[in-house]
Amino acid sequence: MREKIYTFGPRGSIVGILTEPDPAVARPGAPVIIASNVGLNHRIGPYRSYVCLARDLAKVGYSMLRFDLSGMGDSESRLDNHRELERAILDVQDAMQALTDRSGARKFVQLGFCSGVDSAHAVAIEDPRVVGAIFIEGYSFPTPQFYARRYLKRPWSRRFWHSYWLRTLARYIPAMRPHIREAGEVVEIYSRSYPTRDLLAQNYTAMAARGVSMLFVYSGGYGSDHANNYAGQFYDMFPTLRGEPRIEVEYFEKADHVFTALADREKLLARIKGWMQTHFP
Amino acid sequence: MTPSFFGSSEAPLFGVYHPPVGPGQRDVGVLLSYPGPQEYMRTHWAFRKLAAMLAKKGFHVFRFDYFGTGDSAGASDEGRLSTWRANVNAAAQELRDIAAVNKISAIGLRLGAALAATSGLSLTDLVLWEPVVDGRIYLSELETIQARQLERNLHPPWQAMERPPELLGFPLPVALEDEVRGLNLLQEEAPKAARIAIMVSEDRPIFHDLHRSLARRAANVTFHLVPEESVTPRSDELQAALLSNSMLNAIADRLG
Numbered sequence: 001m002r003e004k005i006y007t008f009g010p011r012g013s014i015v016g017i018l019t020e021p022d023p024a025v026a027r028p029g030a031p032v033i034i035a036s037n038v039g040l041n042h043r044i045g046p047y048r049s050y051v052c053l054a055r056d057l058a059k060v061g062y063s064m065l066r067f068d069l070s071g072m073g074d075s076e077s078r079l080d081n082h083r084e085l086e087r088a089i090l091d092v093q094d095a096m097q098a099l100t101d102r103s104g105a106r107k108f109v110q111l112g113f114c115s116g117v118d119s120a121h122a123v124a125i126e127d128p129r130v131v132g133a134i135f136i137e138g139y140s141f142p143t144p145q146f147y148a149r150r151y152l153k154r155p156w157s158r159r160f161w162h163s164y165w166l167r168t169l170a171r172y173i174p175a176m177r178p179h180i181r182e183a184g185e186v187v188e189i190y191s192r193s194y195p196t197r198d199l200l201a202q203n204y205t206a207m208a209a210r211g212v213s214m215l216f217v218y219s220g221g222y223g224s225d226h227a228n229n230y231a232g233q234f235y236d237m238f239p240t241l242r243g244e245p246r247i248e249v250e251y252f253e254k255a256d257h258v259f260t261a262l263a264d265r266e267k268l269l270a271r272i273k274g275w276m277q278t279h280f281p
Numbered sequence: 282m283t284p285s286f287f288g289s290s291e292a293p294l295f296g297v298y299h300p301p302v303g304p305g306q307r308d309v310g311v312l313l314s315y316p317g318p319q320e321y322m323r324t325h326w327a328f329r330k331l332a333a334m335l336a337k338k339g340f341h342v343f344r345f346d347y348f349g350t351g352d353s354a355g356a357s358d359e360g361r362l363s364t365w366r367a368n369v370n371a372a373a374q375e376l377r378d379i380a381a382v383n384k385i386s387a388i389g390l391r392l393g394a395a396l397a398a399t400s401g402l403s404l405t406d407l408v409l410w411e412p413v414v415d416g417r418i419y420l421s422e423l424e425t426i427q428a429r430q431l432e433r434n435l436h437p438p439w440q441a442m443e444r445p446p447e448l449l450g451f452p453l454p455v456a457l458e459d460e461v462r463g464l465n466l467l468q469e470e471a472p473k474a475a476r477i478a479i480m481v482s483e484d485r486p487i488f489h490d491l492h493r494s495l496a497r498r499a500a501n502v503t504f505h506l507v508p509e510e511s512v513t514p515r516s517d518e519l520q521a522a523l524l525s526n527s528m529l530n531a532i533a534d535r536l537g
Binding site for chain 2: 003004005007015017040041042043044046047048051052073074222258260261262265
């Protein structure tokens with residue numbers, strides 16, 4: 001395994017790290033995985049997960065580029081007037097072009113995590129060089145079963161009652177108010193602009209028809225359970241995709257939104273590695 | 282800025298060099314020493330900004346990832362304080378080589394401050410930004426945050442275990458834990474620095490203890506309280522980027 005600095009984009013201002021396998025295990029023609037920032041954090045991924053993933057994948061023959069979108073992490077801003085998502089899409093396209101020009105890569109797997117799904121999705125639906133997509137904690141919509149589970153579970157939820165009583169007390173005791181956010185917060189990961197459910201179903205159907213393999217990963221623990229709470233939710237959101245062989249869905253019931261626990265993270269990385277080996281042998 | 286790998290080819294470390302911007306280059310390199318893994322992500326942006334501010338003042342600046350952290354070589358469970366101290370020295374040498382400077386200053390945040398202070402480097406300026414003074418207190422603070430997170434997580438995966446094998450998402454091997462618990466700047470040899478500044482956002486007695494202790498053993502030790510968002514994390518703030526504009530300005534002014 002070897003890692004090298006990968007600068008590209010306008011003025012070479014975008015910074016990434018390309019992890020490549022030893023030639024003895026490299027898989028000629030295999031797609032290169034591309035990942036960028038999760039939220040505002042820099043390119044190493046939550047708890048360094050992208051670094052671990054890149055090194056794990058290199059051991060079985062895959063290359064992976066992790067990079068900072070322009071203006072984030074170690075990358076400089078673009079000197080243009082594009083909007084945030086447009087800039088991100090340009091950055092990803094520049095990454096693919098650099099990998100093609102310098103390493104001869106022709107096929108790519110887009111990896112998006114949380115808000116990072118936005119640019120990964122936008123590029124994946126348009127660009128024929130994208131042959132695979134991994135969407136972790138991406139777009140999600142509540143379903144009737146989601147609501148049923150949520151409200152039926154609530155009376156037994158320690159966190160709900162903790163939050164409820166804190167909020168109630170805070171109405172009368174000002175000193176309690178600073179504690180409310182911590183106890184009752186809902187992480188606003190699903191508040192950004194979403195494509196509609198119908199549009200997403202069309203996008204996924206079109207990608208599958210184009211031959212794009214997709215892995216959707218959701219978690220059901222803290223920070224996610226307000227949006228996902230059962231294993232079959234994806235197909236209830238998108239019933240027309242049921243049975244589509246190019247789509248796989250994994251639900252980690254106990255993992256929190258950023259897979260804080262090492263055990264959860266190890267399972268996630270193993271799932272991705274296995275999916276790559278199955279779909280891009 | 283110029284990113285690069287440096288150090289041995291078997292275990293390269295990732296670093297970013299910020300050359301001086303504009304006229305008035307100084308013959309001083311400034312080494313930025315990140316906090317420990319748990320607090321690293323939230324401080325990355327602040328370090329980039331601080332590096333840019335110092336570069337504008339004519340300093341050569343270098344920030345880098347310790348072994349087993351960030352983009353540097355090594356698994357996350359392989360980091361040790363002794364290795365990280367050696368990394369601080371290697372980074373200082375890299376800065377000397379890149380920038381051809383004779384003098385080195387260091388700015389360390391939290392655990393990074395303790396590493397810079399105990400690295401043995403001969404420094405012009407040493408800024409201890411909200412330093413970890415006592416490793417036991419530091420671990421206790423992080424463990425408290427972890428306990429809060431566990432309390433509200435409905436499904437802690439290692440709830441039944443006596444002692445979690447990790448701390449806030451990162452492995453905490455016994456060897457590292459022992460080293461951190463044994464860390465106490467009140468008892469360590471005084472840093473070899475011409476000037477030492479303790480810069481804090483929160484007025485805690487332990488920082489005054491450190492000030493008194495260092496003032497007895499070293500010349501030119503100053504204490505600066507810059508009231509602002511404290512670096513010492515609380516709960517989910519570990520995921521939120523630290524901005525600390527007032528502190529960054531105060532540090533840049535201190536060196537400039």
